Amino acid sequence: MKFKGNRVVGMKPKTRLPIVFFLCFCFFLVLLFGYIIFSLDLNRNRSQRKFLQKFPEEEGDSFGHGETGDSSISSIPFQVLSWRPRILYFPNFASAEQCLSIIGMAKSKLKPSSLALRKGETVESTKGIRTSSGTFISASDDSTGVLDFVERKIARATMIPRSHGEAFNVLRYEIGQRYVAHYDAFNPAEYGPQSSQRIASFLLYLSDVEEGGETMFPYENGANMGVGYDYERCIGFKVRPRQGDGLLFYSLYPNGTIDKTSLHGSCPVIKGEKWVATKWIDNQELEK
Known part of the structure; x- marks a missing residue:
């Protein structure tokens, strides 16, 4: 078949x-x-x-707080720019109006910026290292409340009580002015015994800069270390100033030793003008 x-x-x-x-x-x-x-x-x-x-944002869901705590939950946006050194960037930390208010407080009080001198240094021998002008203003001297607001916000951002912060150092950099690379912490071997040490620095940029004026970190992630780095050169990781933004970097490791990668400086302003308010934060409570 x-x-x-x-x-x-x-x-x-x-x-x-x-x-x-x-x-x-x-x-x-x-x-x-x-x-x-x-x-x-x-x-x-x-x-x-x-x-x-x-x-966390629902009303009534925040925890009970101590006498010195906050009554509600808040958040401050930030970006980690580097872990060596620890650098954090805070966009829109202050408003344009607040920045202009701080500039207005400082303008009539500006004097040539000075330096803390190492052993053997003189004002003449360090001439040209820091060429900005500036003034110190305490939040308690500001009747507008702007500095008080900024200072409280910095304390929340750093989680270090405001009692550890020095007065604001408001600085102006004009064309060609700069601050050669340096440390904010003081090495006792160079500066002598220190009663307190600067843990961190918070920079609030009060103006935009058309060109130049970046905050630079030449040793970021170990770069340029041990190669005879020229402190006057503006190289390495750079942060461009933008009005209202904040920059936080730490000078000490958690164990209290100086972070050698925290070397930093201000590049020369090429076009425009740079205004910045610096808040140095110490490891000891400061007398007011």
Whole structure:
């Protein structure tokens, strides 16, 4: 007996098509069921993430606080720019109006910036290292409350009480003016015994700069160390000033030793003018 074409054993030709459709339908149901399960799981995860994100912001959900604590939860956006040294960037830390107010307080009080001298140094021998002009203003001397607001916000951002902060050093850099690379912490071997040490520095940029004036870190991530670096060169990692933004960097490691990568300076202003308010933060509570 001859057979034409391929046949399924025991199956009549007329029954093939319905069975194929049935199998396809079953496969479709399996896919549909799997998709529904996957979608439910995905939506559940999204809901959990959304809940976790919103939970701290709900009214009445903040913890009870101590006498010196805050009454509500707040957040201050920041970006870690570097871990060596530890550098954090705070966009829109202060408003343009607040920045202009601080500039107005300082303008009539500016004097040539000075330096803390190492053993054997003189004012004449260090001439040209720091060519800006500036003045110190305490938040308690500001009747507008702007510096008080900024100082409190810096304390929250750094999580170091404001009682550890020095007065604001408001600086102006004109064309060609700069600050050669230096440390904000004082090495006792160079400056003698220190009653307190600067842990960190917070820079609030009060103006934009058309060109130049960057804050530079030549030793960022260990670069240029041990190669006879010229302190007057403006090289390395740079942060461009932008009005209202804040820059925080740490001069000490958690164990209290000086972070050698925290060397920094201010590049010369090429075009425009640079205004900045510096808040140095110490490891000891300071007398007011």
